Amino acid sequence: MDKPLLEATGFRKAFDGVPALRDGQFTLQPGSVHALCGGNGAGKSTFLKILMGIHRRDGGTLLRDGKAVTFASPSEALANGISIIEQELSPVPAMTVAENIYLGREPVGAFGRIRFKEMNEKA
Ligand SMILES: Nc1ncnc2c1ncn2[C@@H]1O[C@H](COP(=O)(O)OP(=O)(O)OP(=O)(O)O)[C@@H](O)[C@H]1O
Numbered sequence: 001m002d003k004p005l006l007e008a009t010g011f012r013k014a015f016d017g018v019p020a021l022r023d024g025q026f027t028l029q030p031g032s033v034h035a036l037c038g039g040n041g042a043g044k045s046t047f048l049k050i051l052m053g054i055h056r057r058d059g060g061t062l063l064r065d066g067k068a069v070t071f072a073s074p075s076e077a078l079a080n081g082i083s084i085i086e087q088e089l090s091p092v093p094a095m096t097v098a099e100n101i102y103l104g105r106e107p108v109g110a111f112g113r114i115r116f117k118e119m120n121e122k123a
């Protein structure tokens with residue numbers, strides 16, 4: 001099997017002493033798709049927010065391509081190829097689907113011009 005793209009183990013997070021997530025685990029292999037299911041308040045968003053650098057975890061380890069990492073901000077997570085699309089969708093209505101997907105990280109060419117053709121193809 002290929003080396004996992006992402007491997008989370010033992011993720012823990014509490015808010016004001018109240019546990020929101022215990023022993024969160026996830027292994028992502030290249031080319032795979034997962035669904036994360038659970039009841040309201042099960043800790044799904046908390047888990048993803050830790051992956052995305054929105055929340056700081058209280059415990060656990062995260063390996064990106066086998067290297068231990070901690071993302072202190074969403075921009076750090078993005079720089080490592082991790083992005084999140086929130087449950088409460090808030091796309092920019094005046095923009096295309098591709099523009100929404102690449103918002104803030106558009107492929108740019110000479111003089112900082114957005115490469116729309118490349119962006120549309122990748123989307
Ligand atoms: N910022 C926060 N401050 C305090 N408690 C929080 C915070 N975020 C989440 N919680 C609590 O942590 C627990 C897990 O919440 P989380 O949002 O991760 O669940 P979820 O699985 O995404 O639920 P849903 O299906 O409703 O989206 C819940 O009890 C929730 O009330």
Ligand SMILES: [Mg+2]
Pocket residue numbers: 044045046087
């Ligand atoms: Mg949620």
